[in-house]
Amino acid sequence: MLTKTQIRRALDQMGELFPEAHCELVHENPFELVIAVALSAQCTDALVNRVTKNLFQKYKTPEDYLAVTLEELQEDIRSIGLYRNKAKNIRNLCALLLEEYNGEVPKDRDELVKLPGVGRKTANVVVSVAFGIPAIAVDTHVERVSKRLGFCRWKDSVLEVEKTLMKKIPAEEWSDTHHRMIFFGRYHCKAQAPKCGECPLFDLCREGSKRMKKGLIQYAK
DNA sequence: CTCCCGATAT
DNA sequence: ATATCAGGAG
Numbered sequence: 001m002l003t004k005t006q007i008r009r010a011l012d013q014m015g016e017l018f019p020e021a022h023c024e025l026v027h028e029n030p031f032e033l034v035i036a037v038a039l040s041a042q043c044t045d046a047l048v049n050r051v052t053k054n055l056f057q058k059y060k061t062p063e064d065y066l067a068v069t070l071e072e073l074q075e076d077i078r079s080i081g082l083y084r085n086k087a088k089n090i091r092n093l094c095a096l097l098l099e100e101y102n103g104e105v106p107k108d109r110d111e112l113v114k115l116p117g118v119g120r121k122t123a124n125v126v127v128s129v130a131f132g133i134p135a136i137a138v139d140t141h142v143e144r145v146s147k148r149l150g151f152c153r154w155k156d157s158v159l160e161v162e163k164t165l166m167k168k169i170p171a172e173e174w175s176d177t178h179h180r181m182i183f184f185g186r187y188h189c190k191a192q193a194p195k196c197g198e199c200p201l202f203d204l205c206r207e208g209s210k211r212m213k214k215g216l217i218q219y220a221k
Numbered sequence: 222c223t224c225c226c227g228a229t230a231t
Numbered sequence: 232a233t234a235t236c237a238g239g240a241g
Contacts, residue, residue: 025237041238047228048237081227085239119239139237158238182237191235192231 002150004168006204010149011169011177013200018183021176023129025049030105030130031097032056037125038089038117043080051080062094062103089117107131120159124178134174138162141185142178148189148207 024045027033040048074087093115112123124137138158152164196217202208
């Protein structure tokens with residue numbers, strides 16, 4: 001496990017590598033963001049954006065999603081995968097928004113997770129990105145980076161990872177940190193071919209030295 | 222724990 | 232051919 005100081009240095013390095021780190025899901029309001037994040041489960045942001053470009057022109061309000069058949073909505077999102085579950089979730093989410101929340105996206109995480117298809121990770125993205133409330137959404141990238149670098153323990157659940165990060169990082173930096181870690185994980189510390197050979201954090205990374213011994217490291221240029 | 226699932230990188 | 236993708240529900 002890294003110390004607070006080592007974590008600080010690691011996050012600063014990520015900030016230098018990706019100063020422009022931000023939410024890459026295209027959206028214009030909290031409602032669109034909820035839909036986009038719910039669609040993004042086990043699917044790339046690029047693919048979600050390709051679908052929502054048309055989706056958000058066709059469906060502007062919760063009522064719009066309820067006005068078509070389930071089959072039509074399925075076809076509109078088919079290319080992102082898991083489309084039957086996601087279409088059903090979106091419809092039920094819209095119905096619940098209209099019934100319980102006056103058609104508006106709640107700003108509270110505990111209310112957000114009551115929406116179908118919205119778990120803790122999605123709720124954290126929404127409160128953080130749409131409403132500016134400090135949160136750390138632990139997705140596949142944040143979890144992988146945290147475990148490889150040693151921000152947390154290998155056996156930690158995603159909830160434990162989130163708690164550990166919140167304990168070691170000041171609240172005002174949670175949102176920035178989470179985007180930096182996502183960019184770092186998505187473009188540098190990738191799941192399949194991590195760029196350990198050109199990584200400024202190699203010296204403090206336990207996964208890097210492990211890969212070095214196994215001869216797995218690719219040195220770019 | 223399993224299932225949902227198409228697109229893309231490796 | 233297989234692994235992975237801003238996970239969530241049963």
